Amino acid sequence: MSDAATFIERLPKAELHLHIEGTFEPELMFAIARRNGIELPYGSVAELRAAYEFENLRDFLDIYYQGMNVLRTERDFYDLTWAYLERARAENVLHAEIFFDPQAHSGRGVAFATVIEGLHRALEDGAAKLGISAKLIPCFLRDLPAEDAMATLEEALAYKDSIVAVGLDSTELGHPPAGFREVFDRARAEGLLTVAHAGEEGPPEYVRQALDLLRVARIDHGNRALEDPALVARLAREGVPLTLCPLSNLRLKVVEDLAVHPLKEMLAKGLCVTVNSDDPAYFGGYVNENYRAVQEALGLTDQDLGLIARNSFEAAFLDAPEKQALIARLDAYLAER
Ligand code: ADE
Ligand code: ZN
Secondary structure, three states, X not given: OOHHHHHHHHOOEEEEEXXXXXXXXXXXXXXXXXXXXXXXXXXOHHHHHHOOOOOOHHHHHHHHHHHHHHOOOHHHHHHHHHHXXXXXHHOOEEEEEEEEOHHHHHOOOOOHHHHHHHHHHHHHHHXXXXXXXXXXXXXEEOOOOHHHHHHHXXXXXXXXXXXXXXXXXXXXXXXXXXXXXXXXXXXXXXXXXXXXXXXXXXXXXXXXXXXXXXXXXXXXXXXXXXXXXXXXXXXXXXXXXXXXXXXXXXXXXXXXXXXXXXXHHXXXXXXXXXXXXXXXXXXXXXXXXXXXXXXHHHOOOHHHHHHHHHHHHHOOOOOHHHXXXXXXXXXXXXXXX
């Protein structure tokens, strides 16, 4: 293993942009399908993996929503989450903020309670047995009506103590943040933080709307913000964190090559960038593979990588003492080298 790969492997980090349904590895998908008596439209793990060729976000989402169809019981959601936490811990992820898509489950008759109880129980075991801290962020599907999002928020509020924020995901183009203003106002009035996918495929205006109308504490992706210098200056001035997902961008053709990924330019412009895996089972790599890929393609130094890890803790939805404790572990690692 190269020096950089070893450095990344042992680097303490947080993961802030991770869809739990996007960690559904084909092997587990087949096992759960069998357990639930469901026939998958693929004959084998290899055949399923071969279908993971995407032209854009919509292409991917079709397969992603199809895959999660076999998740039916609380145990299924527990198993999915536990598998991710074990993996994350092995990659030195000390803290994870995990998205889930309640409407993708309620729309096929799986109750919000079933989903969140499975997820939450896995997080409790993750803290107790693996020493990994984690928080949950339900996301609203922006290609469904805002009324559906509001109804989902009402369900989520019954579990307010188990979630830290709400998010916005799914097909971006044609579904600007503005439509979800009232939903996000209500979430914030209930004490929840907010985040939104913006500028992945959508224009800089969607990033502005997420900031001004949804009052988000972080932007998920944000790649296209770079097209608007005034917006970049604002993101830098206000210290708004961006949760970048390099391998996702490559596989969804948001960038044609990692050598032209905006991460390095964003760092140079003083933006608070973080590196994350988005949907690692579909995009060919968990968080360390994402760090490795950008390190190699963009020639990042250990100092750059250390800054990205520091940003991940600074941008986390933790209180100051919790952040300090994690940053102290990062500093100890950097000092011992
Ligand atoms: N849902 C899961 N992954 C997503 C992504 N990269 N963008 C928007 N919605 C998503
Ligand atoms: Zn995402």
